[in-house]
Amino acid sequence: MVKLEFMYTNWIKNISALILLIFVNICVAQKQIILKSPDKNLVFKFELKPNSPIYELKYKNQTLLNNSELSLEFDEGNFGENVKTLKPIYSQVDTTYNLIVGKAKTIRNYYNEVFIPIVEKQGLKRKINLIVRLFNDGLGFRYEFPLQENWKSYVMLDEKSSFNIAENPKVHTLFWNNYNNDHEGLYNILSYKKIVADTLMDMPTLFEYPNKTYMAITEANLRNYAGMYLKKQGTGLISQLSPKQGQSKIKVEAKLPHQSPWRVILVSDRIGGLIESNIITNLNEPSKIKDTSWIKPGKTSFHWWNGDVIPDTTFAPGINFKTNKYYIDFCARNNIPYHAVIGYGGIAWYKSDAAGYSVVGPNTDVTKPVASLDMQEVCDYAKEKGVDINVWVHWQALYPQLEEAFTQFEKWGIKGMMVDFINRDDQDMVNIMEEILQSAAKHKLYIQFHGSFKPTGLHRTYPNELTREGTYNYEQNKWRSTPISPEHDLNIVFTRMLAGSTDYHLGGFRAIQAENFKTQYTRPLMGGTRTHMMAMYVVLESYLSMVADYPAAYEGESGFEFIKNIPTVWDETVVPEAKLQEYVVLARRKNEKWYVGAINNSHEKSISFSFDFLENHREYKALIYQDSKESDANPNQLSKSNKIFKKGDDFMFDMVKGGGMVMEISPVN
Numbered sequence: 271m272v273k274l275e276f277m278y279t280n281w282i283k284n285i286s287a288l289i290l291l292i293f294v295n296i297c298v299a300q301k302q303i304i305l306k307s308p309d310k311n312l313v314f315k316f317e318l319k320p321n322s323p324i325y326e327l328k329y330k331n332q333t334l335l336n337n338s339e340l341s342l343e344f345d346e347g348n349f350g351e352n353v354k355t356l357k358p359i360y361s362q363v364d365t366t367y368n369l370i371v372g373k374a375k376t377i378r379n380y381y382n383e384v385f386i387p388i389v390e391k392q393g394l395k396r397k398i399n400l401i402v403r404l405f406n407d408g409l410g411f412r413y414e415f416p417l418q419e420n421w422k423s424y425v426m427l428d429e430k431s432s433f434n435i436a437e438n439p440k441v442h443t444l445f446w447n448n449y450n451n452d453h454e455g456l457y458n459i460l461s462y463k464k465i466v467a468d469t470l471m472d473m474p475t476l477f478e479y480p481n482k483t484y485m486a487i488t489e490a491n492l493r494n495y496a497g498m499y500l501k502k503q504g505t506g507l508i509s510q511l512s513p514k515q516g517q518s519k520i521k522v523e524a525k526l527p528h529q530s531p532w533r534v535i536l537v538s539d540r541i542g543g544l545i546e547s548n549i550i551t552n553l554n555e556p557s558k559i560k561d562t563s564w565i566k567p568g569k570t571s572f573h574w575w576n577g578d579v580i581p582d583t584t585f586a587p588g589i590n591f592k593t594n595k596y597y598i599d600f601c602a603r604n605n606i607p608y609h610a611v612i613g614y615g616g617i618a619w620y621k622s623d624a625a626g627y628s629v630v631g632p633n634t635d636v637t638k639p640v641a642s643l644d645m646q647e648v649c650d651y652a653k654e655k656g657v658d659i660n661v662w663v664h665w666q667a668l669y670p671q672l673e674e675a676f677t678q679f680e681k682w683g684i685k686g687m688m689v690d691f692i693n694r695d696d697q698d699m700v701n702i703m704e705e706i707l708q709s710a711a712k713h714k715l716y717i718q719f720h721g722s723f724k725p726t727g728l729h730r731t732y733p734n735e736l737t738r739e740g741t742y743n744y745e746q747n748k749w750r751s752t753p754i755s756p757e758h759d760l761n762i763v764f765t766r767m768l769a770g771s772t773d774y775h776l777g778g779f780r781a782i783q784a785e786n787f788k789t790q791y792t793r794p795l796m797g798g799t800r801t802h803m804m805a806m807y808v809v810l811e812s813y814l815s816m817v818a819d820y821p822a823a824y825e826g827e828s829g830f831e832f833i834k835n836i837p838t839v840w841d842e843t844v845v846p847e848a849k850l851q852e853y854v855v856l857a858r859r860k861n862e863k864w865y866v867g868a869i870n871n872s873h874e875k876s877i878s879f880s881f882d883f884l885e886n887h888r889e890y891k892a893l894i895y896q897d898s899k900e901s902d903a904n905p906n907q908l909s910k911s912n913k914i915f916k917k918g919d920d921f922m923f924d925m926v927k928g929g930g931m932v933m934e935i936s937p938v939n
Contacts, residue, residue: 303358305384307404312537314404316386322350322430323388323400327409329537333436334477334485338506340400342413343428345520349390349398350430356387369551370562370733371813373843373858379552381405396421403532407547410490410532417527426511426522429498431533433487434506438463439479442765442850444472446499449512452693452721453740457761459851470510471500473724474536474768476544478850484541486768490532490553492726493704496521497695498531509533512696522697531726536768542845544768545856550727558731564714565733566685567813567839568607570660571597575745575775577792578614579820589614589643595651600821602655605834608814609652610688611645612662619643619661628691630666637671637678649683658685660718665689669702676713686716686736686814695723707732718773718814725770729813736814741766743774744796744818753787753797756871756928763809763854763869772810777817778803779827781905784872784928793823798869799905801895802930804829808867809856813838828908829895832932836865847879853925855879864890864935870925874902878922881915889938890915897929914938 303316313328319339327335341350364380386400399414415424441462444455446469453472462477474488487507489498496511511521532553536544559565573579578587585592598609613619616626621638624631639645652659661684668675668689679687689706692699703719710717711734720739729735741762747753766772778796781803787795796803807815815838817824824830842859846866853875855868864883884890891914898909905928915921915935923931 301355303355303384303386305360305382305402305404307406308362308380308382309406311406312404312409314402314409316384316400316402318353318355320351323353327535329483329485330539332479332481332483334479334483334537335535336434336436338432338434339430340432341430342398342426343430345425345427347393349396352391353388354391356389358387359385361385367556369730370557370565371567371729371736371839372551373811373840374548375841377548377551381552394420403553405549405552407538407543408534408536408549410534410549410553412532413530415524415526415528421526423525424523424528425520426524427519428521429509429511429530431509432506433500433508433535435462435477437479439477439485441465442476442478442761446470446472449499449696450694453723454721454742456742456758457765459761465502467502467504469501471502471507473498473500474765475500476765476768483537483539484544484850486536486544486765488534488536488550488724488726488769490534490550490727491555492531492700493728494524494528494697494701495531496697497700497723498533512694514696514698515694540845540848541764541850542848542854545763545845545848546843547768550725550770551730554727554730556730557733558708559711559733562733565716566607566658567736569815569817569833569838570608570610571601571606572610572612572775572816572818573597573820574612574662575748575794575816575818576820576823577748577794579793579822587614589617589619589640591644591647591651594648597821598648598652598655598657600825601657604824604830606657606817608658608660608685610660610662611648618664618667619645620663620667622667627662627664630664634667635671636663636667636675645682645684653683660684660686660688660716662688662690664691665702665706666691669706672706672709676709676715679715680713684715686710686718686734688718688720690720692719692722704728704732707735710734716814720773724766727770729771737771737773737812739773741772741774744778744794745775747778747794747796748791749789751789753782753784753795756798756802756869757851759798759802759806759809759869760851760854760871764850767811771812773812773814773816774806774810775816775818776803776806776810777819777824777833779819779823779830779906783903783905793820798928799897799901799908799926799930800829801897801901801908801932802869802928804832804895804932805867805869805930807833807836808858808865808932809854809869811843828910832895832934835934842883844883846881846883847877853877857883859883862937864933866931866933866935868923868925868931870927870929872927874924874926874929876922876924878920881917881919881921884915884917884935885937886917888916890935891938892933892935894931894933896923896931897926901929902926
């Protein structure tokens with residue numbers, strides 16, 4: 271009897287323990303917030319730990335980010351410890367919108383969202399909302415700081431969003447030793463575990479997992495906030511914000527209500543899927559410009575790159591009407607909508623008491639051209655020829671007299687400008703750039719930022735932003751001892767271009783074998799083949815592509831007709847074939863025409879792709895420019911042919927080292 275009582279007592283204890291364990295597991299599970307993408311391939315999990323909230327991200331059951339902490343450091347204490355979550359709110363959005371300028375026209379905005387209110391249990395009892403959106407091709411999350419009785423403003427010392435990278439992917443990134451930089455560098459490719467701790471990493475940064483899953487980290491909708499970098503600490507990455515100038519402690523100052531940019535994680539099992547993604551613009555606001563009819567993307571001259579070349583004997587070069595007339599006439603003959611007035615020989619077109627383009631003197635005045643230039647005469651002549659004028663300007667020369675300058679530019683008839691030497695992405699500079707866009711829109715002016723950080727999708731909100739540089743590109747061939755390599759072009763496509771428009775000094779028509787390259791500041795030489803250079807107009811996303819060589823370099827040359835015809839904004843973009851570090855094939859559609867561009871690395875190869883992107887039941891005529899048998903020895907040589915294709919057909923072609931291929935495809939019926 272005693273034995274039976276003992277067994278019964280143990281049975282009761284075991285049952286009680288089991289019930290307690292189930293209860294605990296249910297409680298733990300209730301604290302975990304789970305969100306899935308519409309196609310259920312991406313899964314986001316969020317829960318509270320004693321020190322901070324954490325999240326993880328899985329793609330097709332593979333862990334990409336594991337136990338990644340989220341916390342914020344303010345001058346009045348950290349946010350993340352001793353917090354609780356209120357009831358999460360789930361929603362789904364499936365809408366479309368149109369872009370004025372972009373790699374596609376009609377964009378689907380399809381995602382699942384969870385809104386997670388997080389509240390401190392003690393102290394100020396501050397409330398911050400974490401908003402998470404899962405698309406089929408990635409994740410976006412941001413912090414929202416709502417207006418509240420006991421918290422009116424904040425000073426942020428650090429945003430500690432972490433990305434605890436699972437496994438040991440190959441990483442493609444730019445390293446920096448400070449925050450004030452032009453974001454122009456050669457990419458580093460190494461395994462994740464070999465990244466040195468506490469080194470700044472630019473964004474986008476690409477991660478290639480062993481099973482060929484691809485992930486990139488960047489940001490969207492950067493406004494009134496500091497630009498973000500990544501830094502390895504321990505086994506994970508943590509966000510690093512660009513500090514305000516002149517100190518290192520304060521990153522962001524804001525009044526409530528306020529919000530951070532979106533932290534974006536692009537994910538696909540196709541590297542081309544990252545290029546096709548529209549998450550960046552999906553996470554930005556609709557256009558703030560009501561009348562956009564004046565915004566006209568197109569191509570532009572840019573004679574600084576070629577060394578300000580003009581004919582040898584007809585007139586004296588300089589900052590004068592005849593030099594600009596020479597390029598305006600060229601643009602008028604060749605369907606190039608814009609001519610850039612820059613200056614000459616390192617001297618700006620406007621009044622300045624500083625030597626060189628990169629510096630600004632105390633008496634600089636961008637409303638007054640130098641004595642040798644009548645800007646009204648230049649603009650009037652260009653208008654007669656059907657060409658519009660844009661100008662180059664240093665941001666420090668422009669910003670102190672922003673409204674005065676834009677009023678004068680509009681009066682002259684200038685349509686836009688390159689704003690150069692940004693070289694910062696602290697909160698103040700981010701705000702200055704948005705102010706420039708806002709003011710420019712009032713005067714119907716477009717903006718082209720150079721020496722700038724990555725785009726974050728602001729061209730949806732301000733479609734008068736036509737392009738950004740922030741790339742180590744062909745301008746370097748003016749002073750490098752070796753040319754920009756085809757591998758670097760591919761690195762740009764698979765990293766920097768994931769963020770958006772990517773301005774290069776395009777159009778060099780003097781291709782030469784790498785071993786024969788020599789430095790030429792005037793008439794710089796190019797690595798890669800002629801067709802590689804032509805393909806860059808398709809491969810890169812930019813709504814104001816440069817045609818940067820001089821007129822005699824183009825006219826009468828094979829392939830120039832393709833550059834004359836190609837648009838700069840698109841209705842659709844697809845990537846039929848791509849291999850990281852090897853090659854890429856991009857196809858972009860404008861109305862019923864398709865343009866296909868392919869670029870190769872430094873090893874010759876044959877590749878093929880399918881015309882699955884064409885419409886059913888139609889035939890298309892393709893004008894094809896590709897490397898010829900002589901292109902290896904003479905990179906300016908190319909072959910032209912015509913073929914008929916229909917949806918589903920395959921096309922195989924050869925590329926020499928540094929080679930390329932382009933097509934202009936039109937429907938036959």
